[in-house]
Amino acid sequence: DTGVSQDPRHKITKRGQNVTFRCDPISEHNRLYWYRQTLGQGPEFLTYFQNEAQLEKSRLLSDRFSAERPKGSFSTLEIQRTEQGDSAMYLCASSSVTGGFGYTFGSGTRLTVV
Amino acid sequence: AQKVTQAQTEISVVEKEDVTLDCVYETRDTTYYLFWYKQPPSGELVFLIRRNSFDEQNEISGRYSWNFQKSTSSFNFTITASQVVDSAVYFCALSAPGANSKLTFGKGITLSVRP
Numbered sequence: 001d002t003g004v005s006q007d008p009r010h011k012i013t014k015r016g017q018n019v020t021f022r023c024d025p026i027s028e029h030n031r032l033y034w035y036r037q038t039l040g041q042g043p044e045f046l047t048y049f050q051n052e053a054q055l056e057k058s059r060l061l062s063d064r065f066s067a068e069r070p071k072g073s074f075s076t077l078e079i080q081r082t083e084q085g086d087s088a089m090y091l092c093a094s095s096s097v098t099g100g101f102g103y104t105f106g107s108g109t110r111l112t113v114v
Numbered sequence: 115a116q117k118v119t120q121a122q123t124e125i126s127v128v129e130k131e132d133v134t135l136d137c138v139y140e141t142r143d144t145t146y147y148l149f150w151y152k153q154p155p156s157g158e159l160v161f162l163i164r165r166n167s168f169d170e171q172n173e174i175s176g177r178y179s180w181n182f183q184k185s186t187s188s189f190n191f192t193i194t195a196s197q198v199v200d201s202a203v204y205f206c207a208l209s210a211p212g213a214n215s216k217l218t219f220g221k222g223i224t225l226s227v228r229p
Contacts (some may be wrong), residue, residue: 042205042219089157107161
């Protein structure tokens with residue numbers, strides 16, 4: 001296993017367009033998290049899945065954001081009608097229930113809204 | 115509510131100097147976990163250490179050491195004999211136990227090690 005994969009690495013989009021990011025977690029990890037990191041800040045929690053169930057969403061996750069994890073494997077994060085304030089690094093992480101609290105993060109998707 | 119404060123924003127040292135990165139946290143939980151992550155320019159967050167709130171023993175791993183003091187709610191990180199490859203942004207994070215284990219991060223400290 002090569003770790004947590006995120007695709008694409010970079011995305012430039014025009015304001016108002018929809019974008020979708022993908023995260024492939026470590027195969028035996030049943031927990032998957034999305035975080036957002038803006039310039040000069042630490043990552044902020046967005047949402048969390050255990051298997052296919054989305055168990056928590058942050059207030060940061062507005063109605064324009066939706067995340068899915070069909071079949072408890074990969075996850076997608078979609079942003080509709082993007083705004084310039086959505087420009088950030090979107091980080092995915094996975095962990096195992098039985099493995100304690102050791103997160104593995106992906107390299108992130110950097111979104112730029114122009 | 116949980117909070118992590120990394121008061122230092124940028125630190126610059128010359129190679130081989132020792133450097134300490136400070137982290138102060140706030141939580142109402144009696145059981146919690148503390149973490150340090152390194153973020154090199156490539157962007158990926160690299161896990162360095164996890165510490166349980168019941169374990170106040172200091173830890174040393176090579177040139178890295180961590181000082182956990184519950185009395186002052188601090189979890190400081192020291193790099194001994196710094197190297198250029200240590201240049202990165204370092205984040206301290208806090209997690210409560212439980213199903214979601216979400217992390218609360220500090221704002222990070224940018225460490226520059228000059229040759």
